[in-house]
Amino acid sequence: MASQGYGDIFAGHARRRRTAAPTVAAERDLVVEDAATGFCGAVVGFERTYDGEFVRLEDGRGRTRLFAMREAAFLVDGSPVTLTRPAPRATAAPRRSASGSTRVENVRASVALPSRIWVEGVHDAAIVERVWGHDLRVEGVVVEYLEGLDNLADRLQEFGPGPKRKVGVLVDHLVSGTKEEQLTRSLGPFVEVTGHPYIDVWQAVKPSAVGIAAWPVVPRGIDWKTGVCDELGWGTPRDGWRRVYESVSSFRDLEAPLIGAVERLIDFVTDPS
Known part of the structure; x- marks a missing residue:
């Protein structure tokens, strides 16, 4: 029987379709999982080597590892992604400091006061x-x-x-x-x-800065930081402090x-x- 020119009968089959993984900017503190090893951690930095671009991840125990930023090499919320370096931020310094005061630019720290x-x-x-x-x-x-x-x-x-x-x-x-x-x-x-x-x-x-509705009430006789971390599921006081400080x-x-x-x-x- 003569061929009727149906083309590739597997075109469109699930095993042939390949969807490109979305590109995600690896902003600091973004939590990702390395798809190959299962290592999960927050983005804390980048390194460039002769092998290419690498991202440094830090897990909940403070351990850090470098991973090559290859296509679809990471998971975010269980979905494959390709990490890229974030776009450079604007170089113009803010006009206000973190305290809300007028920021003084290009000034060296003053000699320490006796006070x-x-x-x-x-x-x-x-x-x-x-x-x-x-x-x-x-x-x-x-x-x-x-x-x-x-x-x-x-x-x-x-x-x-x-x-x-x-x-x-x-x-x-x-x-x-x-x-x-x-x-x-x-x-x-x-x-x-x-x-x-x-x-x-x-x-x-402020509780809203930390992402909670209110600070827990800790009974007297219990170390306050320990009680707070237990109530909020934050782990140890050291883990809790990191959350508070970074907020x-x-x-x-x-x-x-x-x-x-x-x-x-x-x-x-x-x-x-």
Whole structure:
């Protein structure tokens, strides 16, 4: 029987169709899975080698690995994608700093003032740096942490505050009748104490910024950070801190009492009078 010219009878068959994987910009913190190994992590960087472009992924345990950015080599929400480097961002610097102040361009950090701002812990210092770091470098203000408010009296005695060596102290949970209030009474004219009502600086981050409806209420007797992480399913306090820290990009992510407290301390230690 003569051929009737049906063409390729397998054209359009599922085994012959091949849909190109969509291209996705590998923005920082995008979570992807390497299709070949199953390694799942967030994008934290890129490297260019003689073998081509590679993306660096970091998993939930902090382990990082490099993967070649080949076609359809990754999965996002279970679907194959081809990762590409994000388009270069605009080089023009923002006119405002993270604190909302006017950004000073092309300026070196000022020589550190003798005065200091002290905060209770490393998380407090990190949040202050995250939002007010630009302002502090322009003014030459150094932020140090006390490793607990119980060390305040000894540190003040060692530092010796004076007219040109002032100390501003940022205190967590500074409310009437608390231990924090008692430890910060009558410290002299060259020491300014401000604070916020929150149990921890984490709580001074707006819940909406972290992606929750509200901060959990943790029963007394339970470490607050541990209780929060257990309630929200965040893992360890170290895991929780990473979530909190990365959710803060400007003063808009913070509650007003913390913003006001830090601004008053900066004004106090930089006021020449």
